[in-house]
Amino acid sequence: MTDTAAKSTDTAVPAQAHAEVAVRDLTICFRVADRGELPAVSHANLTLAPGRITGLVGESGSGKSTLALSLLGAVPPPGRITGGSVTISGVGDVAALRGEKLRAMRGGQVGYVFQASQNSLNPLKTVGKQLLDLGRAHDVDDLRGLVRRARELCELMGMDGARVLDSHQHELSGGMRQRVGIVFALVLNARVLVLDEPTTALDMLSQAAVLDIIAKVHEEIGLTTLIVTHDMGVVSELADNLAVMYGGRIVEFGPAEELLRSPSHPYTKALINATARVTGDITRAQPLPGRPPDLASIPGEGCVFRDRCAFVMEVCATVEPALAPSAGRADRSRACHAEVETVTAS
């Protein structure tokens, strides 16, 4: 315990100083007919410390994928960034990039493994041909070097590089296709890796294998990694830091182990309690009432979680709590009106 606390405090300070990716006060709105601009992400702050794995946890409609896409400057229309910035070190504000620079950044600095990427390979071309397409699109002169690099990455992930490059997608298993997605994301030497739901549609054993590989690649290449998922279990083992999203807001952020042990936001706490586990007392698992809000039903004012919250107070209906450092700690923050002790003690 003291060990982790010491580790997290000494990384927290330089992390603030030079973050690999810094999302500041980011708001992404979708224009909907008759309803005006609806925020899918509202005033989000997120810092990815270099060399760390951050888990972004949220349910469907929480805005987690939209937030992750903003790292690529690829928020899908009619959505657009209406406020704040996404700064990637060595690139600058992504929202300000246009044209050729934006294209070079995608894949060049930020590698992105899309949701269901195991289904995103071209069924008519071998993996190798698609790799060459990728190289040409990015004006890579040394295509041989690119292939060599791809083979190295394949070997690193426990696959036979030559065989994989010669395969069509149907010749690879779901877990292998997911790994090919990671190869494509990293082959141009990206330093930041974003994985959107890397293990959905995989069974337990393939999931464990893919997670293992993510940890290994992250470590060996020295990446800064963001894993977006709806399942706390998927990231809890890998992630150094966790950010929990709900209704377009980041409601809690902190070192993974600590956040799971003593969640200080009512949503995080309820979510952990609502997880079926293989150990401990079964009756301790408590369902969370209600349903998560979608873009149209996110309340306009007050706290987004108040309808399902066990600690709701009068102030929650009118004032939206801001994400603020909790208990004077630089590396833990939460957005809640209730006292930390009230939430953790119950």
Add this chain to the structure above:
Amino acid sequence: MIEATGIERMFHAHGAFTGARVVRALRGVDFTLPEGGAVSFIGESGCGKTTLGRILAGLETFDGGTLRVDGVDVSGLSKRKRSGVFRGIQMIHQDPYSVLNPTRTVATTLAAPLKSVARRTDVAERSRELLTLVGLDPESVLPKYPHQLSGGQRQRVVIARALTVDPRVLIADEAVSMIDVSMRLGILSLLRDLRERLGISLIFITHDVATARYLGEGGELHVIYRGEVIERGPVETVIQSPVHPYTQCLLSAVPVLKGIEAPGPDRLVPRATLDAAADTPGCLFEPRCPFATEQCRHEHPSLGAQRIDGEDGSAGTQHACFHPAVRNVAAVDLHPV
């Protein structure tokens, strides 16, 4: 209630180059579902667990073995009698987005089976009752179309629809894997509730050990590998002290919630990935097993060859392994109450 012995199912595949081959999806599965009981099946994709579920629901035929429902062998039945038997066994599918007719309101969806199958006259009243039973507000849900409901609400409507014909068995095939995490436990506890209050038996098919543990509490857990049950016993015993290396690999793959759980000390990883086509006279798991020996390559272990009894003399687990050993692979709770 349901008694299955030696259920076999083969699929005949035709590859353009590989020629005709036979895939054995189920290799002699036995189990008994007691009245009001629960049986869970776990295994990875392609192990035959969904095929088994479909056979039990009467949606698929089988090539060998016998299936008895309430003591009646279903193989020799007339079409009419057969549909009567399987009416009592309803299935809840994985994807609540595709099993509801998008052009029908919840009211119409529920009314159809109530009128034509259950032959009830109090359709409106019964619909309300069922929706309340599954935890939905009838007034707000009845006039809605599926696209106006969340995944969790849809799955509840699917459960209500299954209940219209007063089934005695519900088969849930990965019933929560496509539902938001915060609502999963709600659906699971609804199914547990139905078992407790209405005495409905449950068959739960999943790859997720944790949900099987929650839903199948007090029942039996069967671990399937390539169509064969390789370990079975009371849920809690199998999870806390598994003896088959495959069960141990499955349990080791469950992610550990860092901070509140510690990884089991003997965590196992399989040596290779699943090759469903490989044929072997020996143990099916041998190519991936970290403990395989020469014997495993040539002889096929069968279930129940050895039996380890529970420490307290209760029913123990059965397994199909030549070298069984208890290993502590499941995560350990750091804050036991």
